[in-house]
Amino acid sequence: MSDDATSSLDDVMTLRNMARTQRVVIDDLNHRMKNILMVVQAMARQSFRCDRSLDCSMEAFESRLRALASAHDLLLAGPSRHVAFFGMVESTIAPHDPGNARVSFSGPPLVLDGETAVAVAMALHELMTNASKYGALSTASGTVTLAWTFFPCPDGGRVRLEWKERGGPPVKPPLRRGFGTRFIERTLACEAHGEAAVRFEPDGVRAVFEAPARPA
Template sequence: MSDNATSPMDDVMVLRDTARAQRVVIDDLNHRMKNMLMVVQAMARQSFRDDRPLDSSMDAFESRLRALASAHDLLLTRPVRHVAFLGVVESTIAPHDPGNARVNVSGPPLVLDAETAVAVAMALHELLTNASKYGALSTAAGTVTIAWSFVVGQAGGRVRLEWKERGGPPVKPPLRRGFGTRFIERTLAGEARGEAAIRFEPDGVRAVFEAPARRA
C-alpha cells in the first residue's frame, strides 16, 4: 500500500478538523462584524445631532468611517490576532503628519488584540482631528507628543498612553463636554475595556488613556 494512501477514518478526521477551523473563522468574523456595527452606530449617534449643521455632521461621520476603514485595513494586512501598538499609532498618525515632523512618539514594544487596536486607532484619530482643526496641529509651530508605558494591575497588563499638545492656540475649557470627548471615552470603554481622561490645559490639550495590552 502506498504511504500516501489514507483510510476512510483519516478522511473523516480531516473533514472534521476542517469544519472546526471554518467554524472558528466564521465565529471570529461574526464577532468582528458585530463590534464594527456597534462602532458605526456610536459614530452615527454622536456625529448627527440636532444642534449641528447637516454638512458638518456628514464631514465628521465620513472622517470617522475612513479612520475605521484604515484601522481594519491594518488588521487585514496581518494574519494574526494581535497587532503591534506602534503600528497602530504610526498608521493613524500618517494622514495627519505626512512629514513625520509634528508628532513625536515613544514607548516600549507592545501588542493589542484586534478589537482594542481598532478602538485605540479611533481614539487617536479623534484627537488628531481635533488638534488639526483647533489645537497644536492647526498652527505651523505646534507639536504633539505621544508617549506610552506598560503597566500591570489587577486586570492584567495595560498600555498607558499620554497625549500632549504644545505650541498651539491658547486652550480654554469648553462649556460642555464635546462629542469628540464623549466618543473617545465611549469607544475605549465599550470596545477596549479601557478608560480615558481629557484635560484642557492652557498650553495644550492633554489626554491620558489606558487599554488592555501585552508585551511584544
C-alpha cells in the same frame, strides 16, 4: 481495524475539526461585524446633528469612516491577529502630520490584539482631528507629544499612553462633553477593556489611555 476503516475514521475526524474551525471563524466574524455596526451607528448619530450643516456632518462622518477602515486595514497587514503598537500609531498620525514635524511619539515595542488596536486607533484619530481643528495643530507652532510605557500584569500587561498638546490656543473646558470625548471613553472601555481620561488643561489638551498589551 482495516486500512479502509481507519482512513474513513480519519476523514470523519478531519471534517469535524474543519467544521469546528469554521464555526469559530464565523462566530468571530459575527462578533466583529456587530462591533463595527455599533461603532458606525454611534458615529452617525453624533456626526449628523441639528446644530451643523449637512456638508459639515458628511465631512465628519466620512472622516471617521475612513479612520475606521484604516484601523481595520491594520488587521489584514500581517498573518497574525495582533498589531504592532508603533505601526498603529504611525499609520494613524500620518494623514494629519505628513512630514512628521508636529507630532512626536516614542515607547517600547508592543503588540495589541485586533479589537484593542482598532479602538486605540479610533481614539487617536479623534484627538488628531480635534487638535487639527481647535488645538495645537491648528496653529503654526503647536506640537503634540505621544509617549507610552508598559506595565506587566498577571493577565499579561497594559500599555499607558499619554497625549499632550502644546503651543496651541488657550484651552477652556467645554460646556458639554463632545462626541470625541464620549467616543474615546466608550471605545476604550467597551471595545478594548481599557480606560481613558481627557483633560482640558490651559496649555493644551492631555489624554491618558490604558489598554491591554504585551511586549513585541
